[in-house]
Amino acid sequence: MHLIELTEAERLEYLGTLIDETNAFAKNTPWVDTRDQATKIEYAKSLCDLHTGLDLGMFHRAKELARGVKHTEKLGAKKAYLKYYYEGDTLTYIESYVKTLDVIFRVIYDGNMRYLVPFFKNGMPYPTYIHACKTENGKVVEEWTVEGSQIVYDGYTHFDDGSAAYYFINYVRGGKTPILMQKQGEISAALEWEEHLVTTYSYTSDTRYEYSEIDGSMTVYEWDGKEKVGAKEISFYTEKKNVPLVAEAVLKTRCVSFFKYKSVDISELILPESDGIFFYWVSRVEGLAQFMKNNPHINHFTFNDASVSYLSESFFSALPEDTTLVFDGCRGLKSVKGLKGVLHCNLYRTKIEDEDTAPLTLCKHSVYKQKDYGLED
Secondary structure, three states, X not given: OOHHHOOXXXXXXXXXXXXXXXHHHHHOOOOOOOHHHOOEEEEEEOOOOOOOOOOOOHHHHHHHHHHOOOOEOXXXXXXXXXXXXXXXXXXXXXXXXXXXXXXXXXXXXXXXEEEEEEEOOOOOEOXXXXXXXXXXXXXXEEEEEEEXXXXXXXXXXXXXXXXXXXXXXXXXXXOOOOEEEEEXXXXXXXXXXXXXXXXXXXXXXXXXXXXXXXXXXXXXXXXXXXXXXXOOEEEEEOOOOOOEEEOOOEOEOOEEEEEOOOEEEOOOOEXXXXXXXEEEOOOEEEOHHHHHHHOOOOOEEEEEOOEOOOOOHHHHHOOOOOOEEEEEOOEOOOXXXXXXXXXXXXXXXXXXXXXXXXXXHHOOEEEEOOEEOOOOO
């Protein structure tokens, strides 16, 4: 089963089951110390990331390869390291050191499952992640770590050429922002990693970020309007009703989009590297005049599926000549008086209430009701 194929509700229900089962397994696992029976001991440097050197899946093996993590029979000069105990070929314990012994994982096998259950050196349960790994035909198909109500999950679908599709999710059951991160990608047989979907992560309980490794774009949900964020393109969304936004930040991005806000005040928004700003399902944009003074280089404005009754002659007359202006599915456009000589003014599914199209004829290119009006059309 690949978790990405499930609905979100099914996915989270399944993850909740894994949380309960893993916590119960660890609770019922007593401390037993047979380290003195080890027939082999190995060492590896620790990256102190709670996974590398502990988990077995291809993603973590790829990270080990990239960071030069190797098992050796001698400790060397490592200050942060992992110590592996074997009885024959069976791994039985892993000790984690950061200068001194930090945690001991007892390795438990149960059918096609392997668990790493954490303990203090005195045998008391250690409050950190419990590791679980499920294999089929000798390959890791699911792997997760659980601490309390949080699970960090990796899922693999293996292919005949040795590659695998990979899905990752970091989920906190009952959290205000339950899904802290998601990503999906592919890992080659040579353990080369290619991410091709979105990474989702959260910095605060209210704000959620999604970043695409492919095109460098970022989507921000419930932005506070002040925190600085940077990406090739940034889109700001709200999933709540009747939310106003006051955007007061300096954002380094090529273009900015706003979605579904009741109002967006951009009077103090500075976009030093942008050339365009886009509004989708935004009922009102405030501070346009000041925004244009602060950002005279902005030459693209798009208004989509929204009321634009607040746009006045002063807005149109202040637009630079190289501006592209797009209205799509808008309502309340009283007039385009003041418009003169811009590069493009295209109106789709949008009515000019006074039906005065003369200003459109002053543009280099313009479209209204599927008819060309521009000087060069």
